[in-house]
Amino acid sequence: MPAAGGTGTPDELRRGIEFRADALADLLKRLRGPVPESRASLNLALALLEQFPPALTTVVSREWDRTTDDKLRNDVLGLLLRHLNFVASFIESYFSHGTRPELSEALVQEIACELEALGLSEYQIVASHGRADNFETVYGDVEAALFAPLKALMDPLPPDVSGKLWALFQMPRIEGAGIFWRPVLLGHEVAHIAVTRFDGIAAFDLASRFDFTASATIASPLAPPASSGMDKTKALYEIAQAWTKELLCDAHAVFRFGPAAVASLADYHEAIGAMGRPSPTHPPGFLRIRLLLDFVGALTSPRLKALVDPWASRVAPPFAMDPWANALVNLFWQHRDALMEVCATWPTFRYEHQVREPVVLGLADLLLAGIPGHPTITDVDGSTSAALDADIVNAAWVARAEDAEVPIANLGMKAIESLEFTRRWVRNGGPLPFPQESDDEDMTAAVLAERELSTRLLATENALVVTPLLQLPKGAAIDLRLGNRFIVFRRTMIEAFDPLASGSDPRAIQLDIELAWTERFVLHPNELVLGATLEYLVLPEDLSAQVITRSSYGRLGLLSATAVQVHPHFHGCLTLELVNLGTIPISLTPGERIAQLVVSRSGCVPDPGRDKYYCAIGPEFSKVRDDHESDVLRRLRDE
Amino acid sequence: MFATVSPSLTREHARAAQRTFDLLGGSADLISLGIVAARGSAAARRALTDTPLDEIDRSALGELAVVVRSTAKTIEFFGTGGQSGIQPAEAFAGRLDVTLDAVLGDEGTTTDPKELSTQLEILAVKIETFADSPEHDTANVLLQLFSSLTDGVRRDTSSVGESTSVL
Numbered sequence: 001m002p003a004a005g006g007t008g009t010p011d012e013l014r015r016g017i018e019f020r021a022d023a024l025a026d027l028l029k030r031l032r033g034p035v036p037e038s039r040a041s042l043n044l045a046l047a048l049l050e051q052f053p054p055a056l057t058t059v060v061s062r063e064w065d066r067t068t069d070d071k072l073r074n075d076v077l078g079l080l081l082r083h084l085n086f087v088a089s090f091i092e093s094y095f096s097h098g099t100r101p102e103l104s105e106a107l108v109q110e111i112a113c114e115l116e117a118l119g120l121s122e123y124q125i126v127a128s129h130g131r132a133d134n135f136e137t138v139y140g141d142v143e144a145a146l147f148a149p150l151k152a153l154m155d156p157l158p159p160d161v162s163g164k165l166w167a168l169f170q171m172p173r174i175e176g177a178g179i180f181w182r183p184v185l186l187g188h189e190v191a192h193i194a195v196t197r198f199d200g201i202a203a204f205d206l207a208s209r210f211d212f213t214a215s216a217t218i219a220s221p222l223a224p225p226a227s228s229g230m231d232k233t234k235a236l237y238e239i240a241q242a243w244t245k246e247l248l249c250d251a252h253a254v255f256r257f258g259p260a261a262v263a264s265l266a267d268y269h270e271a272i273g274a275m276g277r278p279s280p281t282h283p284p285g286f287l288r289i290r291l292l293l294d295f296v297g298a299l300t301s302p303r304l305k306a307l308v309d310p311w312a313s314r315v316a317p318p319f320a321m322d323p324w325a326n327a328l329v330n331l332f333w334q335h336r337d338a339l340m341e342v343c344a345t346w347p348t349f350r351y352e353h354q355v356r357e358p359v360v361l362g363l364a365d366l367l368l369a370g371i372p373g374h375p376t377i378t379d380v381d382g383s384t385s386a387a388l389d390a391d392i393v394n395a396a397w398v399a400r401a402e403d404a405e406v407p408i409a410n411l412g413m414k415a416i417e418s419l420e421f422t423r424r425w426v427r428n429g430g431p432l433p434f435p436q437e438s439d440d441e442d443m444t445a446a447v448l449a450e451r452e453l454s455t456r457l458l459a460t461e462n463a464l465v466v467t468p469l470l471q472l473p474k475g476a477a478i479d480l481r482l483g484n485r486f487i488v489f490r491r492t493m494i495e496a497f498d499p500l501a502s503g504s505d506p507r508a509i510q511l512d513i514e515l516a517w518t519e520r521f522v523l524h525p526n527e528l529v530l531g532a533t534l535e536y537l538v539l540p541e542d543l544s545a546q547v548i549t550r551s552s553y554g555r556l557g558l559l560s561a562t563a564v565q566v567h568p569h570f571h572g573c574l575t576l577e578l579v580n581l582g583t584i585p586i587s588l589t590p591g592e593r594i595a596q597l598v599v600s601r602s603g604c605v606p607d608p609g610r611d612k613y614y615c616a617i618g619p620e621f622s623k624v625r626d627d628h629e630s631d632v633l634r635r636l637r638d639e
Numbered sequence: 640m641f642a643t644v645s646p647s648l649t650r651e652h653a654r655a656a657q658r659t660f661d662l663l664g665g666s667a668d669l670i671s672l673g674i675v676a677a678r679g680s681a682a683a684r685r686a687l688t689d690t691p692l693d694e695i696d697r698s699a700l701g702e703l704a705v706v707v708r709s710t711a712k713t714i715e716f717f718g719t720g721g722q723s724g725i726q727p728a729e730a731f732a733g734r735l736d737v738t739l740d741a742v743l744g745d746e747g748t749t750t751d752p753k754e755l756s757t758q759l760e761i762l763a764v765k766i767e768t769f770a771d772s773p774e775h776d777t778a779n780v781l782l783q784l785f786s787s788l789t790d791g792v793r794r795d796t797s798s799v800g801e802s803t804s805v806l
Contacts (some may be wrong), residue, residue: 066695069684075677075789082796083670090662138663145667152674168663207721230717230752237717238732 010070013077017060020084024091025053031095038519039105041124045142045166046095052087052146056080059150076153083149094128094138094168103127105516106484107176110183110420111169114190119347120197123167130170133272137189139167139196167193175268179396179412183389184257184264191252192245194346200248201241203342209335210240211327220324221280240328243283244339247332250288251343254295258353259307260394262292263401266311275315278325286315287329291336301357303364304394306401351390359387363395363415370406370571370615372415372536375422375468376432386423392416406571407615414536414573414617417484418468421534421591424517425470433472447476448543448599456543456599464599465538477596479550480533483573484515484590485618487530499624500634506621514618521588523558523580530619531560532573534591539570544602547574553594557582560595568605572616660796665733672734673792675702676741676785679766683782686773700770703785704763710738711759718752737791741784 032046063076108125115123123139130136143163169189175181194200215236216229223235253261269275269285278284289311299305321329332339344350353360363373373395375387396412426432435454448456453473456464471479487510497509510530515521523529539545545566549559559579566574576595580586588594612623624630660666682696692700713735715724727735742759762784769777 067681069681071684072677072681075680076674078793079670079673079677079789079796082793083667086660086662086666086670086796093661138661140663142663145662148667149670149674152671202726207716207726210721212717212720230714233717234727238727241727 008070010064010073010077013074013081014060014064017077017081017084018057020081020088021053021057024084024088025050027088027091028053031091036519038516039108041108042095042126044124044164045126048143048146049087049091049095055147055150056084059154063153080149087146093130094126094170096128103129104514105519106417106420106514109516109518111167111186111190113420114187115167115193117347117349118190118194120190120193123165123193126166126168128168128170129173129176132172132174134170134172135175135185135189136170137167137192139193140165142166142168175271177413178409179393179416180400180409181264181268183393183416184253184261185268187256187261188249188253188265191249194252195245195248198346200342201244203345204244204248204335204338206237206240206244209331209338210237211331212237214327218324218327220322236324236327239280239324240331242281243328243332246282247288247291247339248342250292251295251339252346252348254292255343255346255348255350257390257393258351258356259296259299259304260390260397262289262296262311263307263397264393265289265292266314270314276319278321278328283328283332284319284321284325286319287332289315291332291339294336295340296353300354301361303361303398303402304353304357307394307397351388353390353394356388356391356394359391360394360398363387363391364398364402367395367399367408367411367415368402368404368406370411371465371538372411372418372467372617375415375419387415387419389416389419392419410615410617417617418534418536421484421517422468422470425591430470433469435469435472446600448601449476450474453478453599456540462540462542463538464540464543466535466597468535471593477548477598479593480535480547480574480595480597482576482588482590482592482594483532483534483618484517484519485512485532486515486521487512487619487621489528499622500630500637502625502634504625510621512619512621515590517590519590521590523578523586523588525557525580525583525585528577528579531576531578531588532616532619533576533595534573536573536617537566537570537597539566539568539599541568541604541607542601543599544568544605545570545597545599547576548596548598550594550596553592556586558586558588558594566597568602569607571614573618575613575616575619660733665731666796668731669733669737669792669796672706672737673789673796675699675706676788676792679703679785680782680789682770682773683778683785686769686778687775687782692770692773697770700766703788704766704770706734706738707742707759707766708763710735710742711756711763714739714752714759715756718756724756733795737788737795740791741788744783744787 028046028050032043032050035042035046037043060077060080064073067073107127111125111127112121112123115121115125167190169186171182171186175185212233215233218232218236219225219227220232220235220239222238223232227235250261250265253265257264266285266289269288274282275285275289278287293308293312293315296308299308366373373387373392376385392412392415395415396408399408399412422432435457437455437458438451443452445452450473453464456462457466457469457473466478470481489509490511492509494508497506498504499506521529521531537545546564547561547566548564549561553560557580559581560576561574574595574597578588612626613620660669678695678699682692682700685692685696709725712725713727716726718724742762765777766781769781
């Protein structure tokens with residue numbers, strides 16, 4: 001160890017490292033503490049990072065003892081300080097935000113599914129929010145990067161921690177949560193890993209397509225005009241490599257999502273101003289969209305054409321580019337078929353949008369009617385098949401292009417979630433029910449029994465909608481399952497919550513969370529939380545319903561609904577007020593059948609239009625403030 | 640076939656590129672290179688004082704010889720229009736720039752890519768030879784090279800530490 005009170009620069013550098021390493025260790029403890037065990041990859045990543053500060057101080061101490069060469073100490077400690085700073089920035093970017101509770105593990109699972117579809121399931125995934133204008137992905141061996149500078153000084157380091165590969169995703173808060181962008185842009189980002197793993201640049205054979213002679217005369221942002229010929233070639237080749245990656249990922253997006261990939265990427269490029277802007281890392285948006293339009297091919301349906309037509313005119317020539325960008329634009333346009341050929345070799349399910357067109361348009365019609373669609377599709381011949389997430393994304397874009405008056409984004413996400421749950425349900429042996437029409441039901445009883453319920457579920461007019469429907473009505477009720485979204489109360493410093501106060505927002509006392517389907521929610525004794533049904537319901541004009549707790553759960557002390565009445569024309573997932581009246585915590589798994597819907601005739605009620613909880617896809621915060629008489633009551637009490 | 644490489648322009652190139660690094664975007668690799676180069680410098684200083692090189696010195700020199708040789712292969716790739724050599728990996732672009740800067744130096748020996756590739760191969764052999772039998776002349780050359788490499792890494796991984804804007 002160093003002599004106490006050393007006053008040289010190396011002493012100061014050493015102290016600088018030690019203080020920062022301690023602070024970093026403390027930060028990592030604070031980040032990891034609140035992370036539940038169910039967030040396995042995040043836990044694993046933080047455990048890996050926690051090994052860095054002690055390893056760093058060990059290496060510094062060892063190096064200090066090994067040499068008395070002050071120049072060497074200065075160089076090494078100075079560089080280790082830089083490295084520590086890079087590690088700290090990395091933690092802030094990808095892990096501080098990643099522990100925020102509103103970022104669901106469901107998102108991590110969505111990314112995992114995309115990777116699995118590409119045969120890349122070995123990656124540990126961490127997701128976080130980032131800048132509004134950028135989806136950012138880094139992937140590879142975090143452990144190697146973290147410890148490489150230390151290993152340059154002391155090998156082997158204790159201990160070898162994970163040996164895992166990591167994929168870290170940062171996404172904008174808005175586009176990262178929306179049906180219009182998230183699936184497509186995440187699909188694009190995931191494809192970056194495929195480009196590396198399947199050596200996409202070599203497969204594209206960039207070296208044989210690139211003009212090494214001409215490029216020696218072309219200046220670029222990485223090689224100014226005064227640069228040598230080789231520097232210019234080297235720089236342009238580096239840019240071409242980066243562009244190849246991006247364009248292969250775009251091609252993959254079209255493979256996965258068809259026309260929606262064009263709409264999604266074009267909309268996003270326009271939003272961030274990338275259309276006419278080439279950069280050393282990214283091709284200009286107009287080239288990307290032109291290529292996407294070419295990849296997707298001709299569309300016959302006017303409704304699907306409406307997704308891409310606005311962008312075809314937007315990216316039409318001319319776009320004025322610098323010579324370096326023009327050279328690359330021409331290169332990739334000339335070799336566009338080769339990009340698709342590379343993607344075709346990846347283990348990607350190709351979305352045949354021409355074949356899926358009827359399904360997409362059917363789902364779009366449902367979305368326009370305020371219904372998130374069914375995870376299973378019954379074809380004209382009576383056969384049943386699963387909907388695809390790409391069907392839903394395309395349907396959402398069709399509905400958006402048709403100026404839907406319902407919250408398409410929410411309904412689309414609900415459809416994707418239902419599809420994912422249903423997939424998992426079936427994969428784990430869950431049956432899918434097939435309601436049968438019946439013509440001998442008693443049409444006069446006040447409460448609908450199972451045969452009439454089945455008939456109403458199949459009706460084309462005045463239908464009762466329950467989606468996803470994972471069990472048949474039984475007796476005089478339909479069981480309802482617990483969804484994965486909750487609103488919980490949190491301890492706050494406010495004295496009281498006044499629901500009528502114009503400045504009051506329930507978020508001051510409540511927090512919404514979303515679980516992955518593999519996670520559980522623990523409800524403590526006497527705790528009230530808001531949950532919601534997994535099923536999205538639509539009640540026709542002549543039916544109303546009541547929600548009651550299933551007796552099996554009531555016997556455990558669980559109360560699932562206090563506001564029990566559901567009115568005709570209701571659209572949405574029912575909010576459940578869950579209370580544990582027992583004495584021990586109850587663990588609740590999304591998908592559990594905890595409630596029942598008892599449906600009764602109500603006589604025809606005119607459609608009241610949208611109410612404040614219309615098309616909810618999870619529990620909704622109280623909107624008492626929006627009640628029409630709230631203003632009256634506020635004035636009355638202020639008299 | 641190709642224009643010549645000029646060291647001052649390569650430096651300008653590096654500055655113009657304004658590369659930014661992060662942990663998984665090349666910084667760890669670059670800093671590792673800087674540390675190994677610092678050890679290489681220390682080895683050269685030891686040789687100049689006739690202190691025998693130890694295993695750590697030789698290991699650092701071995702790694703530096705590998706770095707120089709892989710740079711030679713990349714230069715060969717461009718010198719042959721992609722016909723031979725090794726295609727540069729994007730992740731190592733920073734390492735390539737800083738190594739070329741250090742090798743060519745401020746004065747430098749302007750040459751064409753093929754000649755540069757050959758010079759780099761010769762340099763790699765020189766480093767390997769030095770590890771086995773250190774000589775003062777070579778030590779002086781390598782001390783300048785490795786110090787320049789470490790300085791280049793420090794320069795390229797630096798930041799200004801604040802960003803202030805007036806609206």
